[in-house]
Each structure stands twice: as C-alpha cells, then as structure tokens.
Amino acid sequence: DVVLTQSPLSLPVTLGQPASISCRSSQSLVNSDGSIFLSWFHQKPGQSPRRLIYMISNRDSGVPDRFSGSGSGTDFTLKISRVEAEDFGVYYCLQATHWPWTFGQGTKVEIK
Amino acid sequence: EVELVESGGGVVQPGGSLRLSCAVSGFMFSNYWMKWVRHVPGKGLDWVANIRPDGSEGYYMESVKGRFTISRDNARNLLFLQMNSLRGEDTAVYYCVRDYRDLPMTNWGRGVPVTVS
Numbered sequence: 001d002v003v004l005t006q007s008p009l010s011l012p013v014t015l016g017q018p019a020s021i022s023c024r025s026s027q028s029l030v031n032s033d034g035s036i037f038l039s040w041f042h043q044k045p046g047q048s049p050r051r052l053i054y055m056i057s058n059r060d061s062g063v064p065d066r067f068s069g070s071g072s073g074t075d076f077t078l079k080i081s082r083v084e085a086e087d088f089g090v091y092y093c094l095q096a097t098h099w100p101w102t103f104g105q106g107t108k109v110e111i112k
Numbered sequence: 113e114v115e116l117v118e119s120g121g122g123v124v125q126p127g128g129s130l131r132l133s134c135a136v137s138g139f140m141f142s143n144y145w146m147k148w149v150r151h152v153p154g155k156g157l158d159w160v161a162n163i164r165p166d167g168s169e170g171y172y173m174e175s176v177k178g179r180f181t182i183s184r185d186n187a188r189n190l191l192f193l194q195m196n197s198l199r200g201e202d203t204a205v206y207y208c209v210r211d212y213r214d215l216p217m218t219n220w221g222r223g224v225p226v227t228v229s
Contacts, residue, residue, distance in 0.1 A: 039216055041157075048207060048220040049157065055214075092157055096216035100173060103157045 002026055004093050006104035013083045014112045021107045023093035025074040030097070037096035040069055040078045043106075044089040053078065085111060114138040116208045116221035123227045128198050134191040134208030134221055142166070142186040145211050148193045150204035151223070160206070161193065175201070198228045 003026040053069035161182040212218035
C-alpha cells in the first residue's frame with residue numbers, strides 16, 4: 001500500500017501568519033494517464049472531513065483562496081497564506097491514484 | 113442538495129455484530145461508487161470498503177475482509193455495512209462517502225459511532 005507521511009504532525013500557528021503542511025508519498029502518484037489524485041481534507045472536532053483541494057491544486061467550491069496546494073510526483077504541500085481562527089483542526093492528505101486509497105496520518109493545526 | 117445520513121451504530125461486545133445504514137438523497141444513487149470510511153478516535157482516517165454502482169462487487173481493507181460486507185439497495189437509495197466478529201480496533205466513527213466522477217470522497221455523511229467494548 002502507498003504510505004503518505006505528513007509533517008509536521010502538530011502545527012501551532014499564529015492568526016494571520018502563514019502555515020504549510022507537507023505530504024510525502026512512498027511512491028509516485030502519477031497515474032497511467034498522467035493525472036495525480038492527491039487531495040487535502042480538513043476535519044474539525046465532531047465534524048465530518050471536508051475536502052479542500054483535489055488533484056494537487058484545485059480548490060473545491062467555497063474554499064477560501066488562502067488555501068493552496070502544490071507538488072508533483074511524491075512531494076505535496078498544502079499552504080494557508082494567512083491562518084484564520086476557523087482553520088484549526090486536523091488536515092489529511094489522500095491519494096486516490098493507487099488501490100487501496102490511503103490517507104496521511106493527519107496534521108493537527110492549533111491556534112496559538 | 114446531496115445528503116448522506118448514517119444510522120445503526122452503537123455499543124457492542126467483541127465478537128458481536130452491527131449493521132450500519134446510510135440513506136442518501138439529492139443525486140442519482142445508482143450511478144455512483146459508494147464507500148465507508150472510518151475515523152478511529154485519536155488516530156486518522158481509514159478507507160474501509162467500496163461498492164460498485166450496480167452493487168455487483170465490494171472491496172475491503174485487509175483487516176475487515178471476511179468480517180464486513182458492503183451492500184446497497186439502489187431502489188431505496190440505501191447503503192449498508194454489515195459488521196460481524198467485531199473487535200476493539202473497529203471502534204470508530206463510520207462515515208458514508210460518495211465519490212463524484214474523478215473527484216474522490218466528495219460528499220460525507222455526519223458519521224455514526226461504533227464502540228466495541
């Protein structure tokens with residue numbers, strides 16, 4: 001199975017400051033047709049996960065533009081340009097290129 | 113509006129069984145792959161099982177193979193997860209999830225807790 005390794009696992013952030021989360025894959029996530037199915041999800045306590053980003057860098061509808069995704073091959077990054085209070089919670093990357101689909105361990109973003 | 117509503121969770125002893133249901137609305141259920149994903153307390157997310165749109169075949173994570181069965185009733189817009197021989201490590205919140213075309217895990221239910229103790 002593909003292993004996704006996120007870092008850091010805990011990220012204390014100051015409101016208004018940027019934040020960055022890394023997701024590294026144990027193997028390339030490039031599909032046979034060249035697509036890369038790497039998504040990012042955000043989960044707040046007691047809530048369902050919500051997808052923020054799909055296919056590396058595409059924001060889902062309603063996701064603020066302070067969120068951006070980048071990367072290629074095996075290394076991917078989620079960036080928040082200016083952290084707001086509603087951004088706390090756990091962030092997960094998901095790869096859907098190889099079966100079975102797998103998640104990273106999660107990064108807990110805490111507001112300082 | 114897409115809606116997924118899980119039910120059937122609860123507390124069960126090790127070795128017991130539970131059947132989760134997910135009632136869906138707001139989309140043509142019979143056209144989509146569906147899945148169950150779980151969130152283990154204090155840990156991360158795990159994909160548990162998938163089922164084809166026509167219900168002909170299900171796919172499972174290794175640790176639940178032979179114990180869990182995913183099924184669906186397209187006439188009633190219902191997704192199921194039959195969980196047998198439950199173990200402590202199956203304790204989690206279980207989510208009913210829909211993929212949308214090539215976009216994985218687009219819609220999630222609110223989740224239903226399962227406690228094996």
